[in-house]
Amino acid sequence: MLKKSIFLFFIHVNGIIFYFQSLVKEVQLNKMNKIILIFTLLSVGFSTNNGNKNQLGEIAKKFEKNSNLIIEKAMNDSRGYDRLGEMLDTFGPRLSGSTNLEKTLEWILDEMKKDGLDNVHGEEVMVPKWVRGKESATMTAPWEKDLVILGLGGSVGTGPKGLKGEVFVVNSFDDLKSRASEAKGKIILYNVPFTTYGETVQYRYRGASEAAKVGGIASLIRSVGPYSMNTPHTGTSAYEDDVKKIPHAALTLEDAAMMGRMADRGLKIKVSLYMEGRSFGDVPSQNVMGEIIGSEFPDEVIVLGGHIDSWDAGQGAHDDGGGCVAAWEAVKIIKELGLKPKRTIRAVMWTNEENGLRGGNAYRDAHMDELDDHILAMESDAGVFKPSGFGFSGPDESLKILQDIGSLLYRIDSGIITKGGGGADIGPIMKEGVPGMGLKVDGSRYFWYHHTTADTFDKVDKDEFNRCVATMAVMAYVVADMDKRLPR
Numbered sequence: 001m002l003k004k005s006i007f008l009f010f011i012h013v014n015g016i017i018f019y020f021q022s023l024v025k026e027v028q029l030n031k032m033n034k035i036i037l038i039f040t041l042l043s044v045g046f047s048t049n050n051g052n053k054n055q056l057g058e059i060a061k062k063f064e065k066n067s068n069l070i071i072e073k074a075m076n077d078s079r080g081y082d083r084l085g086e087m088l089d090t091f092g093p094r095l096s097g098s099t100n101l102e103k104t105l106e107w108i109l110d111e112m113k114k115d116g117l118d119n120v121h122g123e124e125v126m127v128p129k130w131v132r133g134k135e136s137a138t139m140t141a142p143w144e145k146d147l148v149i150l151g152l153g154g155s156v157g158t159g160p161k162g163l164k165g166e167v168f169v170v171n172s173f174d175d176l177k178s179r180a181s182e183a184k185g186k187i188i189l190y191n192v193p194f195t196t197y198g199e200t201v202q203y204r205y206r207g208a209s210e211a212a213k214v215g216g217i218a219s220l221i222r223s224v225g226p227y228s229m230n231t232p233h234t235g236t237s238a239y240e241d242d243v244k245k246i247p248h249a250a251l252t253l254e255d256a257a258m259m260g261r262m263a264d265r266g267l268k269i270k271v272s273l274y275m276e277g278r279s280f281g282d283v284p285s286q287n288v289m290g291e292i293i294g295s296e297f298p299d300e301v302i303v304l305g306g307h308i309d310s311w312d313a314g315q316g317a318h319d320d321g322g323g324c325v326a327a328w329e330a331v332k333i334i335k336e337l338g339l340k341p342k343r344t345i346r347a348v349m350w351t352n353e354e355n356g357l358r359g360g361n362a363y364r365d366a367h368m369d370e371l372d373d374h375i376l377a378m379e380s381d382a383g384v385f386k387p388s389g390f391g392f393s394g395p396d397e398s399l400k401i402l403q404d405i406g407s408l409l410y411r412i413d414s415g416i417i418t419k420g421g422g423g424a425d426i427g428p429i430m431k432e433g434v435p436g437m438g439l440k441v442d443g444s445r446y447f448w449y450h451h452t453t454a455d456t457f458d459k460v461d462k463d464e465f466n467r468c469v470a471t472m473a474v475m476a477y478v479v480a481d482m483d484k485r486l487p488r
């Protein structure tokens, strides 16, 4: 019997990864060979575990027992995962200004109280309110097709009659500028393939004003994502002052790419567009939080969480309901194990990250005089996929300590702490000097779902979610309970 097998082993030694790949190829495996192979695998497996165990850092050694308790409990738990599902299914997506969001926040406060967390409360934040309303689009030439679209956050509507126009396809802002004379009176389509989020999101964020400057009557973007199953992606956008506000929406990757090909072939494309998007004045929302009060240094705080608001498409499962509930569950597990960390551990769910960052800013303002004693801020906002560790922004001295603590997480492959990282919501307090870290996860699927109707609970894997919980819980607990405070 011919078999080709690849065995990958990751062995971590003092923060350095040794990557072993053994390729057993085209080997005729008789019975004895199989036994030898299995024996070899087992011994490598054991030596890997023993190796890791022996390689615990100096700080980590003191926390091995409690850390293992946390990991066991998190990995065998289904309540955090179930709670995420309950939240998403009961209240739906949580756009700022929506009743869905406010109902979710009230429910979280009730549930945190039931968990017995300390100081459970909300802190009011005024947030912008934008409502999508109904929207639709049809390609009317060269043939007729209903288009799946998502208006971009903050977009104005088209008015009750909608608008019709010829589509002018461009590949970049430079392309638009160089052919500006052709753009007047047309619907501008930015058919820009995804490279990185930061690069491609520019067309979503400021595409409307750039299109309006050259006389466009509306602007469309190719959705910001590398892969699509006809799923448009929404997200925030902004208008420049003193530039006409025109409707701005995302097409699917498929439709945008098709129109790009049509334009290259010289076909005339026409689209009719109807959008009811509308902005209202600011409305109240809140950041919600609950904590375990530190047993020795209650004023010293480790804060962890995510943003509880989401876009209005899908359920905001990976972005960022999962991050919020995982951080909350991490704190709950530490509490249920009866561990009493020396410092306070606070789970925070920030509001209005998506289209305002008002929650992160309000938290900074409300806690400004406590920030000197905010020891570490941790955010999960890259989806609750399989975690590999954290990216950390702070002094190298602290990075070394966190890498030492990370060795406790080697057993679940999530102990790699790298330089540089954080999160949008903790950004404002990081600017005030609080060391920050972002949970790093397998990013291969995040932008498939991000800001689409497909960001739903079924996309969250329980084992991966639990690994996120365990990873955040161990890190938060050890930093909270170390003898020395983390230097900044």
Ligand SMILES: [Zn+2]
Residues within 6 Å of the ligand: 307, 319, 320, 353, 381
């Ligand atoms: Zn997010």
